[in-house]
Amino acid sequence: MKKLLIFLKKNTITQFILMFVRSIYFLPYKLYVRxxxxxxxxxxxxVQMIISEKLSVARFGDGEFNLAFQHRGIGFQEYSKELEKQLLDVMRDSKKTAVTVALPHGYCDTSEDRFKTKVFWWSYVVRNKHNIISFENSVGKKEVLDASFTRVITELKNKNKINRIIEKIKMIWNAKSVLIVEGxxxxxxxxNDLLANAAHVSRIIAPAEDAYKKVNQIRKEIRNFINSQQSLEDVVVLIALGPTATVLAYEFGEIVQTIDIGHFDLQYEYLVNGSYDRIKLNNRYDNEMINGASFLPSQNKKYQSEIIALIN
Incomplete structure (x- = not known):
């Protein structure tokens, strides 16, 4: 039954129908965002601010909102009271730290988005406006970064702008030692060539699903890496672990530049394969695709050599 529900939710016919159903939320959305x-x-x-100010970023999206406010899991990450508390703490404590929180720009504006992205946010914002107000009250900031900078390839309309943003994102780790904490x-x-300009790459591999269950082990391995570095000036930590990344980016973001990088590599792979839409990739785990948990593990020797910790 669970697999059937996932199929119905993710297949193209359902998405096509939902796209037109959600369009009815346009006017309520416009009224609300004002x-x-x-x-x-x-x-x-x-992205420019992340580079120039060496910002650490903890991203919140609809998944984190579901866990923090709706008390429910998001498919690849089950709900837990502890995770809910941690996400709420990030919101509340963000006033006191140098770590920058980020929200999808669709919470306020969809003018530069493709139609299917627009209607998703119109519907989501109207139906979850009380949660957004709760976030706003907790954070207390009037200006936050865009959490969707990691998704521009499938979401924005302007391809020239997409290309500019991609090249800027690559500069975040230019000539730096990179720690990737990933599922x-x-x-x-x-x-692909995403990390071609990095000085050095190390990896901590965590579970692709329910990574938060292993959060203490992941924390320990990140600390071990940080302690092994002579200087953190030219080190950046990239975390791709769903809501667990939000928590860890906040926790380590004042020590070293730490960025919740989300689906950026997946998005880049779509583009490498000639698409501005989500497509099934045989060499990646992709929680947003049907059968996305089925993939070919990399036999790349360089990749294997970069792994400094494997957490099962």
Whole structure:
């Protein structure tokens, strides 16, 4: 039954129907966002600030909101009271730290998005407006970064802007020592040139699903890596672990530049394969695709050599 529900949710026919059903939320969305006091910086400007100010970023999206406010899991990450508390703590404590929280720009504006992305946010924002207000009250900031800078390839309309943002994102780790904390099957930068400009790459591999169950072990391995570095000035930590990444980016973000990088590698792989839409990739775990948990593990020797910890 669970597999059937996932299929019905993710197949193209359902998505096509939902796209038109959600369009009815356009006017309520426009009315509501006028009342929001929150400003979300554009994806391009967000990336530029991450680079120039060496910002650490903890991203919140609909998945984190489901866990924090709806008390329910999101498919690849089951709900837990502890995770809910941690996400809420990140919101509340973000006023006191240098770690920057980020929200999808769709919470405020969809003018530069493709239609299927627009209607998703119109529907989501209207149906979850009380949660957004709760976030706003907790964070207390009037300006936050765009969490969707990691998804521009499938979401934005302007391909020239997409290309500019991609090249800027690569500069975050230019000539730096990079620690990637990723789920099994993420294989960030393997088979593409995303990390070609990094000085050195190390990896901590965690479970692709329910990674938060292993959060203490992941924390320990990140600390071990940090302690092994002579200087953290030219080190950046990239975390691709769903809501667990939000928590860890906040926890380590004041020690070393730490970025919840989300689905960026997946998005880049779509583009490498000639698509601006989500497509099934045989070499990646992709929680948003039907049978996305089925993939070919990398036999790349360089990738294997970069792994400093494997957490099952």
């Amino acid at each position: 009342k929001l006091g929150l400003k979300i910086i554009s994806p391009e400007e967000s 099994s099957g993420t294989q960030f930068g393997i088979g």
